[in-house]
Amino acid sequence: MTSSFNGAMVDSEALVGKVLVGRYRIETLRSDPNAAIKVYEADDLRHNKKVSVRLMTTASLIDREAGLHDESSAVSSYKESMQQLFAMNHPTLVCIDDWGDTVLEGVRHAFNVTQFYGQGTLREFLDRGRRLSPSQALVVGIDVCRALHHAHQNGFVHGDVRPANLIFGDDARVRLTGLGTKRWASAEQMSIEQAKYAAPEIGLGSAPNAQTDIYSLALTLLESITGEVPFVGESVAITLSNRVEKLLPVSADMGPIAAPIERAGRPLAEERGTAIELGQALAQIADKMSRPLPIDTIVPKKFEDVITRPHPIVNVAEKTESEIVEPVVVDEPEPQIVVESPRTRRRLRRVFAGAGVGALLIVGIVAFQALTKKSFVVPSLTGVAEAEARNSIATFDWEIVIRAERTNDVEFGFVIRTDPEAGASLKQGDAIVMYVSEGAPLGVLFDVTGESREAATKKLTDQGLTVSASDEASDAVPVGNVISWSVAKQPTLVAGDEVLQGTLINLVVSSGPALRSVPLLVGMKLEDATATALELGLVLGVTPDSYSPDVAIGLIGAQSPPPGQFVPKGSTIVYSISLGPDLVELPNIVGINFIDAEKRLVAAGFIVGEVSGRKSYRMKSASVKGVAVKNGDMVPRGSAIDMVFP
Numbered sequence: 279m280t281s282s283f284n285g286a287m288v289d290s291e292a293l294v295g296k297v298l299v300g301r302y303r304i305e306t307l308r309s310d311p312n313a314a315i316k317v318y319e320a321d322d323l324r325h326n327k328k329v330s331v332r333l334m335t336t337a338s339l340i341d342r343e344a345g346l347h348d349e350s351s352a353v354s355s356y357k358e359s360m361q362q363l364f365a366m367n368h369p370t371l372v373c374i375d376d377w378g379d380t381v382l383e384g385v386r387h388a389f390n391v392t393q394f395y396g397q398g399t400l401r402e403f404l405d406r407g408r409r410l411s412p413s414q415a416l417v418v419g420i421d422v423c424r425a426l427h428h429a430h431q432n433g434f435v436h437g438d439v440r441p442a443n444l445i446f447g448d449d450a451r452v453r454l455t456g457l458g459t460k461r462w463a464s465a466e467q468m469s470i471e472q473a474k475y476a477a478p479e480i481g482l483g484s485a486p487n488a489q490t491d492i493y494s495l496a497l498t499l500l501e502s503i504t505g506e507v508p509f510v511g512e513s514v515a516i517t518l519s520n521r522v523e524k525l526l527p528v529s530a531d532m533g534p535i536a537a538p539i540e541r542a543g544r545p546l547a548e549e550r551g552t553a554i555e556l557g558q559a560l561a562q563i564a565d566k567m568s569r570p571l572p573i574d575t576i577v578p579k580k581f582e583d584v585i586t587r588p589h590p591i592v593n594v595a596e597k598t599e600s601e602i603v604e605p606v607v608v609d610e611p612e613p614q615i616v617v618e619s620p621r622t623r624r625r626l627r628r629v630f631a632g633a634g635v636g637a638l639l640i641v642g643i644v645a646f647q648a649l650t651k652k653s654f655v656v657p658s659l660t661g662v663a664e665a666e667a668r669n670s671i672a673t674f675d676w677e678i679v680i681r682a683e684r685t686n687d688v689e690f691g692f693v694i695r696t697d698p699e700a701g702a703s704l705k706q707g708d709a710i711v712m713y714v715s716e717g718a719p720l721g722v723l724f725d726v727t728g729e730s731r732e733a734a735t736k737k738l739t740d741q742g743l744t745v746s747a748s749d750e751a752s753d754a755v756p757v758g759n760v761i762s763w764s765v766a767k768q769p770t771l772v773a774g775d776e777v778l779q780g781t782l783i784n785l786v787v788s789s790g791p792a793l794r795s796v797p798l799l800v801g802m803k804l805e806d807a808t809a810t811a812l813e814l815g816l817v818l819g820v821t822p823d824s825y826s827p828d829v830a831i832g833l834i835g836a837q838s839p840p841p842g843q844f845v846p847k848g849s850t851i852v853y854s855i856s857l858g859p860d861l862v863e864l865p866n867i868v869g870i871n872f873i874d875a876e877k878r879l880v881a882a883g884f885i886v887g888e889v890s891g892r893k894s895y896r897m898k899s900a901s902v903k904g905v906a907v908k909n910g911d912m913v914p915r916g917s918a919i920d921m922v923f924p
Contacts, residue, residue, distance in 0.1 A: 332391075370424045373392065421453075436486075438475075671710065696713070757788055763786070807853065814847075864910060899921075
């Protein structure tokens, strides 16, 4: 099938068999062939494994409103986004493994590569007429909330949460995909499928944010249970307008999950809460709901309850042979016979005599239960994936408690250690704590405004962060101190927030006051010149009044430094008030020869101007700038005297 995006004709099927950058061979189209972003199943020839490849034309990345006016800038922005996503490992996100751009069928494409999940999307599951139970939807909702919370904390908004972007892995856990692949679409640009899950404010021109993602998740969960998406019309505009000021029709028949979905789908964004708040609300109602059954039509393995509470018992008969961990039963020691002294026996008889029969009965039951519980040896779970670890000990009837820790030594989502450690024995009903890696440690953002460049850099690098500094003039901040700071690609983060180690922090450091261009003050009144200088942070300094042939008396006739020169703030401009022209009596030059006239002019402070006629004769007349002058006239000193000879 051929489709057009931004003028480029692309044959989706023609790309099958092509090899990207000499490594990824495209095999099967997995997405809508008319979609702008096409998802292919591909072979990683280097590592001999299946991967997912997302392809889009580089022309489709152009966004003039975002300042991306050409393919070069659009591709550069796309690669920067992929780099940031690459650092965002999380077990509920489909993480980026590779990215780049290449030319296919004469058209330049951008691409990214992720792990291949072959169990299908929630969209495919629903399209087969299947539905999730409220308990299954609860587990899916918690996983997506974890993914969204992690994305939002790192400055990313998904903008397109829907069943097609929720994909199942072999462990039956859902992952959120599509993050950062393409910028959000406005109401005018989105498809009807995208509009089905869009928040009402999108139709009013608002950009997606954390709360619009929550609304989309509410619709997704509602559809997964009921099979229907409310307020869907014949067009994007009708669909979005239908949702304005309307609550989602959430039935109480869904049980406890109805309340969290209803709140997440409120028409006002500020009433929906955050991803972490929705996840906590779902977790709090987990013990009021039945245990989720496996989604066996999607995945062959067990769909486990991910709520951190006493873990449900897994029927051994339901597990495959490879999944079963043989329990190691610990032999209980024979009870020891204690010989009591007569005094001890008498004291015990008095105690029991004062106790009620009911209390004795409870003590007896508890003691019996303790004696009849089986014990099992804790297996070594260090370095095992969390889901696999849960399954391996599910038959032991232990209470499983998950505690997250950050470490550089254990991969994200894998067990660091257990408490008690491997080799210890636990009875049925006892608790085992699994410490699961949340990835590399985080760095804390500090407000370094006003600190020296050196102190700020040390404080941030001690947190494992990367620092870049640029200089900027400042009248208020001393030289070498930080004017402002921000997190690269995450400008909304503030002091106290946590970011991945290695995140780039941009510092703006003061280079001192900005230089001022000296204004032209000559010819201005003193009060006007003073106001001009004050506005620029400059100071005026007076010198004795002086003559000025071109400036009227009382105005500023001279200044230093001259106009246009750059000086620091607080610099002084020296000025003098004009006394007007310096008038000098014109000597007797008319009627004498040129040589004598020249001598008299120079001696009086004049210069010789244009001379016409024969200089050997007596001067006939004189003038200044075309105005005739005669002997004894008062003429400005330094004037050029033009002379006419016969």
